[in-house]
Structures are given as C-alpha cells and as structure tokens.
Amino acid sequence: MKKFISALFSLAALSFAANVQVLAPEGAEFSPDAPNMVHSIVRASVSETGNTPVDGGAEIQLRTNVMTMGSSFVVVCEQINNGTVVGSGRQKAGSIDDLDVAIDGAVKSALANVSENDSDDSYASTAARQEPQPNVVVYVAEDGDRGDPNDNFAHKRPTRNYVSYGLGAALWHNYDFTEDRCDESAECHKKYDEDRSWEQAFVFHYARIFEVIPQAAITIVNNMNMSFGDEWQLHETFLLGGRFFPSTGTITPFLGAGFGLGIQLDDHYYENDESFAIGLAGGAELGVIFFRNSATQLEVGLAWDALWDGFDSFDRRFGAGSFYIAINY
Numbered sequence: 001m002k003k004f005i006s007a008l009f010s011l012a013a014l015s016f017a018a019n020v021q022v023l024a025p026e027g028a029e030f031s032p033d034a035p036n037m038v039h040s041i042v043r044a045s046v047s048e049t050g051n052t053p054v055d056g057g058a059e060i061q062l063r064t065n066v067m068t069m070g071s072s073f074v075v076v077c078e079q080i081n082n083g084t085v086v087g088s089g090r091q092k093a094g095s096i097d098d099l100d101v102a103i104d105g106a107v108k109s110a111l112a113n114v115s116e117n118d119s120d121d122s123y124a125s126t127a128a129r130q131e132p133q134p135n136v137v138v139y140v141a142e143d144g145d146r147g148d149p150n151d152n153f154a155h156k157r158p159t160r161n162y163v164s165y166g167l168g169a170a171l172w173h174n175y176d177f178t179e180d181r182c183d184e185s186a187e188c189h190k191k192y193d194e195d196r197s198w199e200q201a202f203v204f205h206y207a208r209i210f211e212v213i214p215q216a217a218i219t220i221v222n223n224m225n226m227s228f229g230d231e232w233q234l235h236e237t238f239l240l241g242g243r244f245f246p247s248t249g250t251i252t253p254f255l256g257a258g259f260g261l262g263i264q265l266d267d268h269y270y271e272n273d274e275s276f277a278i279g280l281a282g283g284a285e286l287g288v289i290f291f292r293n294s295a296t297q298l299e300v301g302l303a304w305d306a307l308w309d310g311f312d313s314f315d316r317r318f319g320a321g322s323f324y325i326a327i328n329y
Contacts, residue, residue: 020051020111021058027066029214030073030096030293031248038066041100042077045107062110064103070160071095071295075102077110087113096293159210164299166205166326170225172235173198174266175316197268201227201235203322205303214248221258221283223305225320235320237262237281237305252292256285262307264318277309277318289328297328 022043028034042064043053051060061080066073072094079087089109091102176196208220219242225235241258262281287301302323309316 018051018060019054019058020046021056021061022046022053023061023063025064025066027068029248030066030068034066038064038099038103041103042107045104046111048104049108049111051111062107064106066099066103068160071293073099073102075099075106077103077106079110079113087111159212162209162211162297162328164205164207164209164326164328166299166301166324168203168205168322168324170201170203170227170320170322171198172201172225172227172233172318172320174233174268174318199227199233201225201233201320201322203303203320203324205301205322205324205326207326209243209328215245217243217245219243219256219258221256221285221303223283223303223320223322225305225322232265232267234265235262235305235307235318236264237283237307239281239283239305241283243285248292250290250292252289254285254287254289258283258285262305262318264307264309266318277307277316279308279310281305281307295329299326299328300324301326 022039025035025038025042028038042062046053046062059081063078063080065076065078067076068074069092072092073096075091075093077089078085087110089106089112091105091109093099093102174197202225204224204226206222206224209217210219211217219240221237221239221241223237223239225233227233237260239258239260241256241260243254243256245252245254247253259280259282262279264277266275266277268275283303283305285301285303287299290298290300302321304321305319307318308314309318
C-alpha cells in the first residue's frame with residue numbers, strides 16, 4: 001500500500017514539472033572556468049526543484065547574474081515567462097566556497113512560483129516571494145533612444161577598492177654634474193664636480209587600487225625613497241596609472257605603469273637650486289599578489305621610478321629602484 005501511495009506522489013510531481021531553459025550566466029568573470037561551473041550548478045538546482053533544465057527554447061527561462069562585492073558574491077536569479085520577470089531570488093555568499101549554496105538558494109526562490117500547468121499562462125505562487133524584483137535603471141539618450149536594456153547601471157560590475165601599505169629596500173641614483181665659473185678676472189675654475197652616485201635607501205610604498213575589471217585596475221601610487229647619513233636624499237613620486245593582470249587566480253602576477261609628478265631633496269649638491277628638484281615623473285612596477293580573491297591581500301613588488309628636474313628639459317634625471325612587501329585591504 002505504501003509503495004502504491006509513493007508511486008501516486010511521484011506521478012503527481014512529474015505532472016507538475018516544467019521545462020526550464022537555463023540561460024548562460026552573466027557576471028561570472030572571477031575565473032576562466034567560472035561560467036561553466038555556475039551553469040552546471042544552476043542546472044542541478046533546477047533539477048532538485050522537480051523541473052527539467054533544457055538548453056533549447058522553453059516557455060520558462062531562468063536568468064542568473066553573479067556580482068562581486070569586495071570578497072563576497074551576490075547571486076540574482078530571475079524566472080522569465082514571455083519576456084516578463086515573474087519570480088526572482090537573491091542570495092549572498094561570503095566567499096567562493098559558499099557560492100554553490102547561494103546559487104542553489106537563489107534558483108529555488110526564483111522557481112518557487114512555477115505554475116502547476118506549464119501550458120497555462122497564469123502563474124499561481126506556491127510560496128511567498130522572497131525578494132522584490134530589482135529596480136532597473138535604463139539609460140535614455142538625449143534623442144530619446146532607450147538603448148539596450150541590458151546596458152544599464154544595474155548590470156555594472158562593482159569596483160573592488162584596495163589601500164596598499166608597504167616597506168622595502170631601494171637603490172637610488174642622482175646625475176653627473178660639472179660646472180665651471182668665471183670670476184671678474186676672467187679666470188675660470190671648477191665650481192664643483194659631482195659624479196653620479198648610487199646609494200642604498202629605504203622605501204615606503206602607498207597605493208590605491210581600483211579593480212574595474214578582473215584583468216585591469218586603475219592605480220594611484222606613491223613611492224617615497226629615503227636615505228640618511230653623511231649625505232642624505234629624499235626621492236618621492238606620485239603616479240597615476242594602471243595595472244594588468246594576466247590571470248585571475250589566487251596567486252596573480254601583475255604589470256603596471258604610471259605617470260605624474262615627483263620631488264627630490266639631495267644633499268650631494270651644495271646650493272639650493274641643485275639640492276632640490278621638482279618635475280615630471282614616471283614609473284613601472286612588476287609583482288605578484290597572493291590571496292587575490294580575499295578581502296586582505298599580500299603583495300610583493302619591484303618598482304622603478306624616474307624624476308626629471310624641471311618641466312622644460314630632461315637633462316637631469318634622478319632614479320630609484322625598489323623592492324617592497326605590502327598589505328592590501
């Protein structure tokens with residue numbers, strides 16, 4: 001008797017099941033295999049609801065959007081029927097390890113009101129709606145063209161912002177300088193002769209990192225190189241630039257460059273007009289970021305900064321190469 005009743009319940013569940021077209025997920029850019037992984041989890045979750053996931057056309061469609069907020073992930077699933085959103089679910093995962101649970105919860109919330117009769121256009125909700133439908137902001141051009149509804153602020157990727165502090169060692173150099181002076185008797189003698197010197201120094205590294213996409217970031221970098229002793233110098237640059245990330249894994253190398261301004265205080269020279277410099281500056285950086293997908297990162301980098309004295313010529317150049325270890329958070 002129990003087997004007969006179980007069979008009746010199984011037949012009833014099959015009669016209520018609907019075909020659900022699982023659309024390709026949006027926003028799954030945190031790793032190369034993420035789109036396939038998210039798509040597979042969504043299909044499995046659809047099956048667990050008693051419905052049938054299909055790739056072809058179906059009256060019911062399921063759209064999934066994965067968004068990043070710092071080190072967290074927000075999953076939004078929407079049930080679409082005839083172009084209209086009739087159900088939605090939203091879940092948040094604190095880390096990538098919990099992403100499958102968030103996807104499963106969002107899918108089940110979105111499909112909670114699937115009609116008992118798939119051929120009927122009316123949808124009777126079998127559960128209370130978990131989340132209200134998200135507001136959609138549509139860009140309207142001056143000529144009245146509404147444009148692509150998918151190209152709106154609601155679909156933009158959140159920017160990850162990091163502040164970076166680091167310390168390290170540096171190797172600083174100035175420039176060759178020789179100048180002759182003639183007195184009133186027309187006799188000339190050397191004022192002074194300073195060869196280019198290379199000095200060990202310390203570096204204090206500060207940066208703001210704005211990851212606009214997983215493969216690139218906008219950066220503001222400040223490297224301060226300091227050396228003290230019988231002769232001392234301060235070499236500091238402020239650079240606006242960017243970084244390129246060839247991968248998006250846990251351990252990620254990067255290559256960056258920037259352009260801006262710099263200042264120099266140098267006690268090798270004897271007069272104020274030579275011991276202080278301000279002018280254009282440029283720099284390049286190369287390094288590795290550990291724990292890339294974490295809220296706190298470890299960065300190891302190499303940097304080279306160049307400063308040209310004055311804004312009208314590039315005859316005198318100070319430079320500094322540095323190695324630093326930094327914490328990004």
